[in-house]
Amino acid sequence: MRYDHITELIGNTPLLRLDPAVHGLRNVELYAKLESYNPxxxxxxxxxxxxxxxxxxxxxxxxxxxxxxSSGNTAKALRILGIRYGIGLRAVTNRIRVTEQRDLLRLFDTDIVELPGLSECPDPTTPNNVYSAIEATMAQQPGAYxxxxxxxxxxxIEAHHHGTGREIHEDLAADGITRVDYLIGGLGTTGSTRGAATYLRKHNPELRTVAVVSERSDFIPGIRSESEMWEVGLFQPDFYDRIVTMDAIRAVDATLSLATGYGVLAGPTSGASYAAALETLGALNDAGDESADPIVAVFIVCDRLEPYLSYIKKRKPELFGRQDRQPAPTAAELATARTLTPDQLAELDRTGRPFIVDTRGAMAYRIGHVPGAxxxxxxxxxxxxxxxxxxxxSRPLVFVCPVGELSRRFALRAEQAGFDAASLAGGVVAWRDAGLPLESGG
Structure with a gap:
């Protein structure tokens, strides 16, 4: 089919029926809405x-x-669309945590502003909230942004109401299926789940909407933890019938299952949604009546696999043939890592010429760091x-992070390799609270 503009390819994405012999759910018709097919x-x-x-x-x-x-898919789409019309983009984010996303945005000359993040900021008076930073920028240059x-x-929400939800209904209706019983999707902005479910509820008021969030201490690209959802203006917790918490390893495992089981190369958010679908619908299998009409369920495949290879490699290096990489240390192992109090590090800095490594982002480092780090x-x-x-x-090695947690991992690994290594207890926050000097710039 011929098109005249790339925006004509947005939407009308495929709806794939997943083979029951693969997912193993009895009396369930499970579909994947392949949003990864957008241009x-x-x-x-x-x-x-x-x-x-x-x-x-x-x-x-x-x-x-x-x-x-945004530091991900929204920024990417806005930047590419903007280029077509001569419009620039400034992407403001607390932290880009997927290397490929940063590289892709830089490839298209995106103006990226990475803020320190709440836990990384050594000065409580320094703006670190993304929206505060955006408002400050717009106030400094009225009309420029x-x-x-x-x-x-x-x-x-409207984009998914008129698009995603309508398409799901019409594609199923063409096969004589007039209702969807379950819609499952990850929560980032909540637009896709709220928009699509609102449309589908017109045709089945009993539709159950299942949202997927990450563990509070974990990270899955594209979705937030339940506590972080309160920062999202569109979030309405009562809209959802169930909110499922997912960890990164389960998300990655399900991502691989999508690829090997159905040929769907999806990102980890989609893997998390697939895992939540199997969990939710599997529980219904255990209690359900197989003589009833099949349950019709749809989950949203948000994007493609390729931009997340570095993310997957960090969590499951063994999949890439790197058996030499050490597994993540346990909490008990981390507790054995040597630590230094701020005063001890200050004394060591005077007498032992330590090599101090600050593991935070560049913005946080520039605002303030341990001198010489x-x-x-x-x-x-x-x-x-x-x-x-x-x-x-030949020199002591000290790792520094925001609050002294992440740096323990690096200190432990260096110690195990025979280095004289330690972690700054309490991180930059403890150093600042001890009244010790911070060096800015860099």
Whole structure:
């Protein structure tokens, strides 16, 4: 089929019936809505185009730059769409935690602003909230920026109501299926689940909507933890019949199952949703009546697998043939890592010429760090450690992070390799609270 503009390819994504012989659910028809088939590779293509489409003329006429709280798929879609119309993008984020996403945004000359993050900020008076930073930027340059605000913009929901939900209904109706019983999806902005479910409930008021969030201490790209959801303006907890908490390993395992079982190359958010679907619908199997009509369930495949290879490699290195990589240390092992109090590190700095490594992001490091510390971000350190610990053995080695937790892992690994290594107890926060000096810049 011929098209004249890339935006004509947004939406109308496939609905794939998953083979029951693979998923093993009895009396369940399970479908995957393949949003990865959008032209820029994700569910966010709908949202980006939905938010920008009606405002294009005004943005171009005003010579404005887009500014958005995103470091992932929304930023990517807005940037590529913006290029087509000569519109720039400033992406503001607490932290880009997937290397490929950062590289892709840089490839297209995106203006990326990475804030320290609440736990990393050594100065409590320094703005570290993404929305505060956006508001401050817009106030400093009135009229220069257009903030589309995906986390509060109702057009986010509308894009999925008129698009995703309608398409699911129409595709199933073409096969004589007039209702959906379950809709499952990950929670980021909540636009896809709220928009699609609202449409589907018109045809089945008994539709059950299942939301997927990450463990509080874990990270799954594209979705938030339940506590983080309260920061999302569109979030309505009562909208959902169930909220399922998922950990990264289960999400990765389910991601691989999608690829090997059905040929669906999806990202870890989609894996988390698939795992939640199997968990939720499997419980119904245990208690259900197999003589009843089949349960019809749909989960949303948000994006593709390829941008998350570094994420998967960090969590399951054995899948990549790196058996030499050490497994993640247990809590008991971490407790054995040597630590230094701020005063002890200050004394060591005077007498022992330690090699101090600050593992935070660049913005946090520039705002304030232990004097003389070298900044190597934690994800870069992981990659460096994979090939051997690249520091001299002739000097003590001290790792520093925001509150002294992540740095223990690096200290433990260096100790195990025979280095004189330690972690700063309490991190930069403890150093600051002890009244010790911070060095800025870098």
């Amino acid at each position: 820029f590779g994700s569910v966010k293509d709908r949202v980006a185009w939905g938010m920008i489409r009606d405002e294009l003329d005004d943005i171009v006429a005003g010579g404005q730059t887009l500014i958005e709280a 257009r903030h589309l605000s995906q986390y509060t913009n109702e057009k986010n 070298l900044n190597i971000r934690d994800d870069q350190l992981d990659e460096m450690f994979a090939g051997g610990i690249p520091f001299p053995r």
